[in-house]
Amino acid sequence: MDLGMTERLKPIHEQVAGMIADEIRPLDAEFLAEVEKGDRWAYTERQKEILEGLKATAKKRGLWNFWLTDSQRGYGLTTVEYAYLAEEMGKSHLAAEVFNCNAPDTGNMEVLERYGSPDHKEKWLAPLLEGEIRSAYLMTEPDVASSDATNIAMSCIRDGDAYVLNGEKWWSSGAGDPRCAVYIVMVHTPSEGRSRHQQHSMILVDAASKGIEKLRPMAVYGMDDAPHGHLHIRFKDVRVPAENLLLGEGRGFEIAQGRLGPGRIHHCMRAIGQAENALELMCRRSLQREAFGKPIAHLGANYDIIANCRMEIEQARLLCLKAAWMMDQGDARAAAPWISQIKVVAPLMALKVIDEAVQVHGAQGISQDTTLAHSWKHVRTLRLADGPDAVHRRQVARTELKKYSQEKF
Template sequence: MDFGYSPRTQELQAAVTAFMNEHVYPNEGRYWQELEANTQAGKRWTPLAVIEELKPKARAAGLWNLFLPDSELGAGLTNQEYAPLAEIMGRVPWASEVFNCSAPDTGNMEVLVRYGKPEHKERWLKPLLAGEIRSAFAMTEPAVASADATNIEARIERDGDDYVINGRKWWTSGAGDPRCKVLIFMGKTDPEAPRHSQQSMVLVPMDAPGVTVLRPLTVMGYDDAPHGHMEVDFKNVRVPASNILLGEGRGFEIAQGRLGPGRIHHCMRLIGLAERALELMCKRATQRVAFGRPIAQQGVTRERIAEARCRIDMARLLTLKAAWMMDVAGNKTAKAEIAMIKVVAPQMACQVIDWAMQVHGGAGMSQDFPLAYYYTLARTLRFADGPDEVHRDAIAKLEIGKHTPVA
């Protein structure tokens, strides 16, 4: 098992880092200024010019669609090769969009590449790959505990040459962006089928009659505009039967293929965010004096810095192992490692960011530093793509199974 980065990955690491240094870090302040200006002008849900200006630069630099393993449509990188690039992008929460590597578009593009019909690829995949439109993934529902996706009640019912869709979804990330043109919707096609064959996925245009964005949801006060996490109502929404993906009853199969790589991306971005928090923590600790000496000389601060370094590196190694196993043995074989990183990385990031906030004192809670916002992102990932409890249960079942005699 060799976690050494390939020459191509090292070359791309250097290129992405150089791009971040030249274009992204210097524009972090501008990002928030533009968002505030849009808010004051009554245009909060408007794409930000700073991101749109940087996209052509990233594309011209060959740093575009790096997440996509398809060598013709994307960079052709393996999960292990892309993972360290996701970490670099993750140091600034909005940076991945600059490289057209942001969720939920990445997962949706992979679904369209694998399961989309030629007309789907022409209408939606091509503009997504070009960064011209955005997309969303409608799965979670407010009326049921969606951690168990078999609870989902939204319906996808066949009616002649169409499917008719009814239901209410929330935490539909990306649906607030005016560029969002298509959703992948998960719902029940056959409530009487076996438990994991009841669900299907279907493509729904955002402008289809009956699709209504009800409201943005906030995460500890942040609405993540213009991306957003929306509550969306679907009332008698009619789409062509050809919009079904892979076939009726294949929703869970698609979800597993979609979520495996996505969890690698999420975890590596969180590791990048934790690295940034540790960097801010160390700088602040050396600059502030309390009780007659720099905070960096306080024993508790040094202990936390050391522990943060250990936890970040452990999370990275586990995530790279999961990525490597997915590449060499497939997502199914790597399911324990994928579940483990989904537990470990968000909890690690929450703790490291919390320690960094503590070193910053009251300032760490304010808008003068990004740490409070970082914390909301890390805390959200303890729910997104499955809550901690679901992944822990899966890990425990696999572990118990190793020591249980076969009947």
Template sequence: MIFEYSESQRRWIDRVQAFMDAEVIPAIPTFIAQDHAGDRFKAVPIVDELKAKARAAGLWNLFMPPHSGHQHVDDTFEWEGQSLTNLEYAPLAEIMGRVPFAGEVFNCSAPDTGNMEVLMRYGTREQKDRWLKPLMEGTMRSAFLMTEPAVASSDARNIETSIVRDGDEYVINGTKWWSSSVGHPRCEIYILMGKSNPDERSYNQQSMILVPADTPGVTIKRLLPVFGYDHGSHGGHGEVVLENVRVPASNMLLGEGRGFEIAQGRLGPGRIHHAMRVIGVAETALEKMCRRLQTRTAFGSLISKQSVWEQRIAEARIDIEMARLLCLKAAYMMDVAGNKSARAEIAMIKVGAPRIALKIIDDAIQAHGGAGVCDDFGLGELWANTRMLRIADGPDEVHCRQLARMELAKYAEVA
């Protein structure tokens, strides 16, 4: 592998970093003030201003991959974004990850990114015109409804929300939760996974279907905080009840029984995008730790000169570098060999990156003392957001189980 960034990558890195330095980072105090004022869940004005600037600068929809063989029905690519590869996008996502709201500024925030990829890869022209276009223009938000409170959703075959054909419509009944962004005032479309073919073999029972948020029978029961944080500007995470919800049959994605096929196409990139961003989170935590340690004196010397902190700083740098290299390897393999061939690397970085970041954030909290556990330095929210990633898009245990089985298979003949 070549470890040097290409000339094209370097140009993109410089452009995104320059925009972050000139526009996004100076806007952090304004964002905090606006986020804490008014309604709990809202579109934050400064984010809208920054989105307009980013789009005008051509820093928009950077996550959208090059053309693939998965496009469905038509060959139109007018909303394709910059068509960066995973390897090209990785360092850009890391830069965005250093500021919690930066992803939305570049129209690169979850769950919209995954939903846009689903619509691009598997949507009909009609579905793209109605939903993909405004999502890629940044005028609308979306949600992904998969997890359910009544079952262990780590095994998606357990999902019980029913999708039943009735003439030219489907009728949907069930309860979803941890549905990100449903509280955002611009969230207009849900991609829902449910059971449409209960008599088929397990992986052919599930389907994905488009559900407009204002469809009769859709109720947001509550918004779920993460360790007390609302994620209000993001739109929060909701529990959504669907009672006899009727949508046109044309809202089905790809076809009945193909939900797992779509899920694999969606979740692979989503998992590595999380990993890319969380490396930026780890860098932020390490920076905060180093700055704090060099401004505090205890027992006659700077705390940064105490050997225990030298050890923690060194380990943090080692861990970040290892995580970044594994993330880039996974991205490279996805580009050259496909998501399926990279599934081990995707699983490893999905597990490894949040664990590494959590350790560094925890050390940063410790370095700040009492200041670390209040909101003054944002470390509590960083920890909460990152801790959630050990569950989101499949818990660590599922990915480790997959990795163990792949490893054991290498020695099956010997056994």
């Protein structure tokens, strides 16, 4: 099991890390400050200039679509190799999109590549791969416990050559972006002849379809993430061409598991990148700031805190790389418990490191003057996104108990 950086990856990693440190991170604060100018749900001219300029540079250098693991369309990196790049991207607000490796588009592009028709690929996959449009993934619903996805209830009824959708979705990340052109929607298509996990389907919905109402942006600890956004959306008699249903009725969970597995690893490696960024800020602050006549690094338990943060980051990274390696072996079922482990471990670790960095920064740490408050909010949300901790712990425990019992868990 080789979890190290390959010779193929090293020069790519060096370019990506260098561009993030020298060209992308220095523009993060200016980009975010532009949100407060004018319409929060439209990009300002300066935001467009920053983002499109960086994307053009990345494309010119060939630093594009790394997430396309095991594909001729991209670099053909393994999940382990991509994980190292995802960690670097976690250190900057803009980096993932600059390299066209941003969620939820990566998972949506995987779905379109694997399951979309030639027409779907021409209409939506091609411009997504070029970074010209954005997309959203609509799964969670306000009136059911979506941590058990079999509860998902959005109605999807066949009517001639179309399906008619009715219901609500929320936490639709990316749906607020004015460039968002397509939704991938998990819907309820029940049939007595199918099992519990074959009662749902996935369907492609043009974001401009008649009957879609954007009710509100959801706020995460008071922040709405404009202009990206996590929208609450109502579908009222939305007609969607029948050919937009992917694979056929009852195949929704099959598609979801193929989409969510790699995405969870990507999220976790980006969280590790955020933890690394927080630890760097903590160390620099603790050496530069003085109290009681000493640099604060020498006060209290700060040596122990810094040491523990370093050790816990390393542990989480190794677990994430092992989960990525398991994914690369091609057996999604065998990889699943490892992905669940890192999905619990990485956000918890990153939250702890970020919180310790906030403490070292004092009042500045909770303000807009550092990236720490924004990072904490994002990583705290990650403990719920793609399944809450309790669900993943349950999966890990069931896998463990199966080793010692004939009982079905």
